[in-house]
Amino acid sequence: MIPAEDLFSRGRLPVDHTTAYEHGAWWARCQQRSLEVQRCQSCTLWIHPPLPACPSCWSERLEFEVVSTEVTLYTWVTEEDGRTLAIVELDEQLGLRMPMPTSDSLEIESLEIGQRYRVGWLGDEDLITPVLLETVSPEATP
Amino acid sequence: MTTYSMGRKVAVVGVGSTQYARDSGRSRGSLVLEACRLAIEDAGLPCSAIDGLAGNAQQAAPHWVQPALGVPALRWWVSGQVPFSLLLSDAAAAVASGLCQFVVVYQSAYRTGFLSRDSTRDDPVRAAPDPVRTTSNPFHTKDLYSPMGARTAQYAGFMRRYMYEYSIGRLPFARLAINSRSNAERNHRAVQRRPLTTDDYMSSRMVRDPMCLFDIDYAVDGADALVLTNSTTARAISERPMVLLDAISYGSAASPHDDLYRNVVDTGQAVAASALWQRTDLAAGDIDLLYLYDGYTIIAMKWIESLGLCGPGEGSQFVEATWSDAERRMLWRGRPVNSHGGNLSEGASQGAGHIREAVLQLRGEAGSHQATASSSALLGIGGLFHNASALTLVRD
Numbered sequence: 001m002i003p004a005e006d007l008f009s010r011g012r013l014p015v016d017h018t019t020a021y022e023h024g025a026w027w028a029r030c031q032q033r034s035l036e037v038q039r040c041q042s043c044t045l046w047i048h049p050p051l052p053a054c055p056s057c058w059s060e061r062l063e064f065e066v067v068s069t070e071v072t073l074y075t076w077v078t079e080e081d082g083r084t085l086a087i088v089e090l091d092e093q094l095g096l097r098m099p100m101p102t103s104d105s106l107e108i109e110s111l112e113i114g115q116r117y118r119v120g121w122l123g124d125e126d127l128i129t130p131v132l133l134e135t136v137s138p139e140a141t142p
Numbered sequence: 143m144t145t146y147s148m149g150r151k152v153a154v155v156g157v158g159s160t161q162y163a164r165d166s167g168r169s170r171g172s173l174v175l176e177a178c179r180l181a182i183e184d185a186g187l188p189c190s191a192i193d194g195l196a197g198n199a200q201q202a203a204p205h206w207v208q209p210a211l212g213v214p215a216l217r218w219w220v221s222g223q224v225p226f227s228l229l230l231s232d233a234a235a236a237v238a239s240g241l242c243q244f245v246v247v248y249q250s251a252y253r254t255g256f257l258s259r260d261s262t263r264d265d266p267v268r269a270a271p272d273p274v275r276t277t278s279n280p281f282h283t284k285d286l287y288s289p290m291g292a293r294t295a296q297y298a299g300f301m302r303r304y305m306y307e308y309s310i311g312r313l314p315f316a317r318l319a320i321n322s323r324s325n326a327e328r329n330h331r332a333v334q335r336r337p338l339t340t341d342d343y344m345s346s347r348m349v350r351d352p353m354c355l356f357d358i359d360y361a362v363d364g365a366d367a368l369v370l371t372n373s374t375t376a377r378a379i380s381e382r383p384m385v386l387l388d389a390i391s392y393g394s395a396a397s398p399h400d401d402l403y404r405n406v407v408d409t410g411q412a413v414a415a416s417a418l419w420q421r422t423d424l425a426a427g428d429i430d431l432l433y434l435y436d437g438y439t440i441i442a443m444k445w446i447e448s449l450g451l452c453g454p455g456e457g458s459q460f461v462e463a464t465w466s467d468a469e470r471r472m473l474w475r476g477r478p479v480n481s482h483g484g485n486l487s488e489g490a491s492q493g494a495g496h497i498r499e500a501v502l503q504l505r506g507e508a509g510s511h512q513a514t515a516s517s518s519a520l521l522g523i524g525g526l527f528h529n530a531s532a533l534t535l536v537r538d
Binding site: 012024049087 | 285286287288289290291292293294295296298299300302303306347348349350351352353401402404405
């Protein structure tokens with residue numbers, strides 16, 4: 001695991017003092033190409049973006065757990081230059097959502113709210129970020 | 143059950159506004175001072191009577207304004223954030239509680255590079271970072287978005303989801319944009335006064351798809367200021383028609399994040415509207431004038447629903463039901479909605495234009511665009527998530 005401090009040390013990740021350690025820990029997992037979400041070990045609530053304590057039971061026993069990379073598109077926005085940000089809903093919890101850009105290989109015109117997509121990874125040794133990669137065909141879904 | 147104790151105890155006794163302009167050629171402070179001077183003069187007060195200031199330190203700080211106006215002794219001040227209604231609420235509470243007697247609450251709009259890319263060409267002043275925009279929203283979390291080469295989907299993402307859930311097309315949003323423009327045509331202060339057609343809307347460029355150029359407010363320079371005092375003092379100093387703050391509220395949703403809101407119904411607007419209706423004896427059917435903050439058309443659409451003028455998802459039906467083809471605008475009880483042209487067409491003032499206009503209409507001082515005499519106004523000001531507020535104003 002890449003320590004979060006290393007992500008900040010060379011300016012790879014901007015620092016926000018409110019949540020530097022919590023967000024840094026999430027980014028560190030992304031560097032391992034592992035899609036993880038913080039989960040309360042006391043009440044099992046999934047939390048994203050990461051927080052210092054559970055907003056439901058105030059427990060500070062929060063750990064990152066691996067989540068499914070098959071997600072549902074909630075909404076998206078396309079900038080004038082074509083860059084697109086998707087908001088996806090994760091299977092683990094109703095209303096658990098995560099923003100991420102879309103892959104260049106994904107046709108923006110084909111995007112549909114409610115459709116299933118797979119999350120992949122984008123970037124190099126500087127910083128790896130999650131990306132909405134491809135549609136999941138219905139027959140491929142178990 | 144409400145603990146609200148400020149009902150009709152605070153009066154607006156002074157109003158001042160600069161002309162709005164695409165490029166004023168002036169500093170932000172110059173605009174603020176002009177609006178404050180006009181408001182104090184309108185109230186008929188000497189500057190020495192002012193003992194409270196409510197403004198925004200990132201625009202023009204109260205302690206810069208105080209000596210620049212020549213206010214000899216300040217007994218209360220606050221630096222708040224946009225929209226204007228939040229500052230208005232702070233200032234009203236200060237005079238209602240007696241922390242000060244006459245407060246000037248002011249706000250300025252300034253066309254920075256954040257709001258208008260065109261503004262930065264050949265203009266290093268406007269190209270400088272806009273401190274208002276980098277600090278007022280806790281969810282412009284740079285460490286989550288900028289590494290992805292992205293910014294929050296925000297209102298455009300909400301708009302797409304809203305259109306999907308209720309199977310709403312683009313026409314109702316075009317109507318809201320045209321409504322504001324048709325009203326701006328009648329308002330000399332407005333900056334965008336060229337008639338807007340449905341074709342113009344439909345063929346305009348997508349800025350943040352699904353949001354097109356005309357769904358987004360129009361960046362301008364300008365400032366507005368109000369003088370508030372308690373209603374007893376107000377009655378003693380003037381015999382003019384008095385505008386009273388009937389009720390005011392804030393609202394932030396359970397999940398006020400721009401992208402990670404719970405759903406398209408339980409917004410900050412819903413929280414603010416619910417509080418407002420508990421604090422006023424008025425009902426929607428009693429209201430003469432409607433002002434729906436239109437920083438984006440989707441915000442105005444949701445205010446219609448959040449204020450209870452119709453049910454969730456029925457905003458477009460409300461727009462159609464109030465639409466006049468002859469006047470190319472919405473009419474509510476025979477009166478225009480956003481009678482000044484809103485932030486879409488008068489200019490992007492974070493709701494200051496809506497509030498100033500409501501006061502002028504209630505006084506009967508709206509000039510070229512004065513509507514039928516009105517005794518009450520309902521205003522939904524601010525966004526969907528973390529900075530919604532609502533208020534009712536009445537003529538005494």
